[in-house]
Amino acid sequence: MRVWKVGIIGGGPGGLTTAYSLQKIADRPFHVTLFEASDRLGGKILTPQFSKASSRYEAGAAEFYGYSQFDDDPLRELIAELGLPVTQMEGCAVIMNNRVLSNLDDVRDHLGLEAFAAVTAFDRRARDHMTPEEFYQSDYPEGSTRQPDRRRFDSMLDAIDNDDARQYIEAMIHSDLATEPKQTSVDYGVQNYVMNHPAYMSLYSIEGGNERLPRELVARIDADILRDCPVRSVCKLEDDRLRIASRHHGEDRQDDFDFVVIALPHNQVNSVAFEGDRLAEAIRTHHDYFNYPAHYLRVTILFDEPFWRRTLTDSFWMLDRMGGCCLYDESSRDLESTHGVLGWLLGGSNAEEMSHLDDERLIQEALDSLPDFLADGRERFVEGRVHRWIGAVNAMPGGMVPLSQDRRHQPEPTEHANLYMVGDYLYDSTLNGVLDSANYVAAWIAGRMNNNGKDLV
Ligand SMILES: Cc1cc2nc3c(=O)[nH]c(=O)nc-3n(C[C@H](O)[C@H](O)[C@H](O)COP(=O)(O)OP(=O)(O)OC[C@H]3O[C@@H](n4cnc5c(N)ncnc54)[C@H](O)[C@@H]3O)c2cc1C
Incomplete structure (x- = not known):
């Protein structure tokens, strides 16, 4: 045969x-x-390891997106078929102006009623634009009656009439987008906003x-x-x-x-x-x-202990520094880690521009970006690593x-x-x-x- x-x-x-x-x-x-x-x-x-301790970190893809609450989830099924155990990841806070905003109550208390109203209105617009079911089906145009929205995402952000609210939303999604709002579509921008909501997806990583x-x-x-x-x-x-x-x-x-x-x-x-x-x-x-090239840059730092856990216990947070980045507690997924590991994921034009700096400078910039309430942790620095991913992802996939x-x-x-x-x-x-x-x-x-x-x- x-x-x-x-x-x-x-x-x-x-x-x-x-x-x-x-x-x-x-x-x-x-x-x-x-x-x-x-x-x-x-x-x-x-998933490399540091040289000064056996702590691991994710240098590329950090998390898997789970959809089994809706329907078939081929990636989750593949991981289960391969016998790999997973850990759920949680994170919904934005660290803005040195304060942790974990929910809409915090937005109201720290940014005021007008910002609260503007964030709530944007949230409603985004969820009206794309339901969880539409989000799940968004890559399959065959049979869909939904027309693609040809506007750029900045047109939607421009409609937010409060600066703090806009800054909060941009910080929340910038590192997921890996590009600037004017360089992507409304649909992709909204997808990257709603994915922070548990009704749309869950996040997990592989143990080990x-x-x-x-x-x-x-x-x-x-x-x-x-x-x-x-x-x-x-x-x-x-x-x-x-x-x-x-x-x-x-x-x-x-x-x-x-x-x-x-x-x-x-x-x-x-x-x-x-x-x-x-x-x-x-x-x-x-x-x-x-x-539509988009960019990432990761700076990952080993500390002698996870000093942030006094105040922060999630797997990741969004940080309003370096154009809006995601700060991962890499050590939260490594139960054997004897040290603490924080990873900064920068996206878009900040990632591209800063990729020209040398590793030492990038590590210093990351340390300097720690919010004031964590600043004393800089003393606990042991080792830093940098991974540049310029043009490695897409600003308008599909x-x-x-x-x-x-x-x-x-x-x-x-x-x-x-x-x-x-x-x-x-x-x-x-x-x-x-x-x-x-x-x-x-x-x-x-x-x-x-x-x-x-x-x-
Ligand atoms: C920083 C970062 C964070 C990410 N985070 C996530 C995440 O959290 N969740 C998620 O789902 N996705 C994430 N992604 C995206 C995810 O990594 C990609 O979807 C995935 O790696 C794509 O797989 P691929 O095989 O197409 O490409 P790659 O992973 O890039 O693999 C391509 C391979 O082809 C090889 N190659 C290149 N040229 C040649 C050649 N001429 N001949 C032979 N081989 C060649 C390369 O060496 C490479 O090994 C992230 C990406 C980056 C950069």
Whole structure:
């Protein structure tokens, strides 16, 4: 019986889940070769340790978004299937003007009645704009009667008639957005606001570090996994198969495949040359459609103890410093940690501008940004780490107007129907999105293997 050959480019969550999903659903013989440019698998899920203590922290994706209260939650199901225990994460406070605002009562008491009325009005507008069910379905335009809102998100924020209220809302969402309100849509801006509400989603992380997810996937995938193997180019052969040219441990190699999956983030799609005018043009169009780069910067600091727990006990807080950032108690998810770890997640233009500073300066800026009531904790500094993620996520994932699922995943359906894209930028810039994308493509390829390589009509 024919053994189908599948090439997957990228060993991040997208590539790994495509291989895993294909393995679960395909009922024809096939063989996967997975190409990873670096020497590690897992992409932007990365859980390193400090050198001066064994404390872990999340340097990339910090949390998983849970939707099981609504309907299917493929990511939660995958994590359960892999036997990975999870910890719920809680956080709803904004630290503004050196005060912790944990709820609307605090907003009224500290920012006044006008600010309270403006925040309440915005909250109502946002929730009217998108119900929890619409939020859950927002990446699936097929069958939806909801028209995409083409306005930019700053138009909605401009309608807030109180400066403190606006500052409070911006601080709350800036690090999730990873961009500026004028560079994203009303829909994506509202999604990033309502996700703070428990009716819309829950948050959790994996005990022992989020990187356990890619590790468990790698342990279960039956494939040739080529690390240190950047892909240089993809081209079509006369018999319609696709050729991947790569460089493995310094040696050039070429491999031919029946199906190829490009599981690269948007900002790395151009690291591969797509040969032939028609394919090159299709990939250019695809790239341009989703070309809304957004930025993150993480500064993570090890302290000799979690001094903030005298006043702050959640897993994270939003902080009105450095353009509005998220401050994680990284040590709250590591029960074995003997130290305290705080992580600052900066987003958008602040992240991009500050990424040019050296690590030492960034660590100092983070320490300086601690609110006054925590300032004495600076003395407890042990070690700092910086991770720059410029252009690594999307300001308007899915594009201004969502495309059909097929269109998102197959950039050139006529002459390169066996070449697929997988990515979070096709959905919502999250791990849930990249898994949906991987499952969609895996099911498509499995169906075609069953049908002698052709699409079912
Ligand atoms: C700071 C930060 C925080 C985040 N927080 C969250 C969060 O809390 N929750 C959430 O759901 N999502 C979060 N995300 C997004 C999440 O990390 C992504 O959705 C996910 O990593 C996308 O997976 P991917 O496989 O598409 O890309 P990546 O994880 O980027 O993996 C791509 C892989 O392809 C490899 N590669 C690149 N070029 C080539 C080439 N030419 N040949 C071969 N291999 C190549 C790379 O080395 C990499 O290993 C965050 C992202 C960042 C940057």
